[in-house]
Amino acid sequence: MSRWKPDARGRLARAAMELYGEHGFEQTTVAEIAARAGLTERTFFRHFADKREVLFEGAAALEARLVDGVVAAPADAAPIEVVAAALRSIAPIFAERRPFARQRQAIVAANPELRERELIKLAALAAAVTAALHERGVDEPQASLAAEAGIAVFRIGFDRWVAACDDGAELGEVMDELFGSLSALVAAGVAPRKARR
């Protein structure tokens, strides 16, 4: 890939990821990112609001896709099935990106500010799924519980998928297996209670 290829945004993102990995997020400056990409700081700020956005630019699109998945689930699906289907629908976004996801995960894990930002992102996803379930007519506390359980499965599943050495199971499969484990766990420990209306 030539240095002068006009994909400025992609070059800046790749340069940033490299530098965050090499020197840490905190220690990397926008000037260094721009220099490594062979571009100017002004160009960086035309594409990204700040250093952090390189790592979180996909969050809004992810949330939108997840909500679309909730909306698109079959009308007769149980709430937890709706959430599982929505999560399955976003898994392909990550399929080609395991190396990037792995690199990103390590950068986020190494920095408290980024870990906090990641928590906020996940809380926003849970809130968006909860709201989309309300739209489908799911009551409380079922909507919040299903959304929170789903986002926990996503978080734990993503960690496991990224960490897997063999690049074997796809994210969707990992999450489906976790839903199954959650079901077994809950069945082993708590008697179901009829929802109050």
Add this chain to the structure above:
Amino acid sequence: MSRWKPDARGRLARAAMELYGEHGFEQTTVAEIAARAGLTERTFFRHFADKREVLFEGAAALEARLVDGVVAAPADAAPIEVVAAALRSIAPIFAERRPFARQRQAIVAANPELRERELIKLAALAAAVTAALHERGVDEPQASLAAEAGIAVFRIGFDRWVAACDDGAELGEVMDELFGSLSALVAAGVAPRKARR
């Protein structure tokens, strides 16, 4: 209660909560808190590191109690039962404090920085419960799933308990009911899968 009662810490905390409620967390200064409590700023900083600590001082004790609850659960309890028992064991801490909890919840909800801090507190609780389950010999992903599900129940349950108009159900009952709802939700939507070892 006399103004000169020597409970400086309690007076400062009450003054802070009043002012956060009246003017907002952001707009309140330590000087105002000290003045309302009839004490000096120096005294405030002898008791609290900053304005935020008034709202989060109980976090470390809560985490310790929750971990104690995990350790103390019967040896043969299923992981989700362990988590439910640990949550039940912390519920009495809040029993006498619903008005304070309600006031605190409103202050936290109104401020993005405090909402983030609350997310971090909850993530730390989930991590502590996960680690305590590992100590009991619970494998992954069961430990993470049980801990995350439990903290979701705690968060949703706490919100419902605080918001309840009639001051009826106790927090422990609210959480038990949520575990039952979670069980029903999961049973309605996902087939249990045997844990892999």
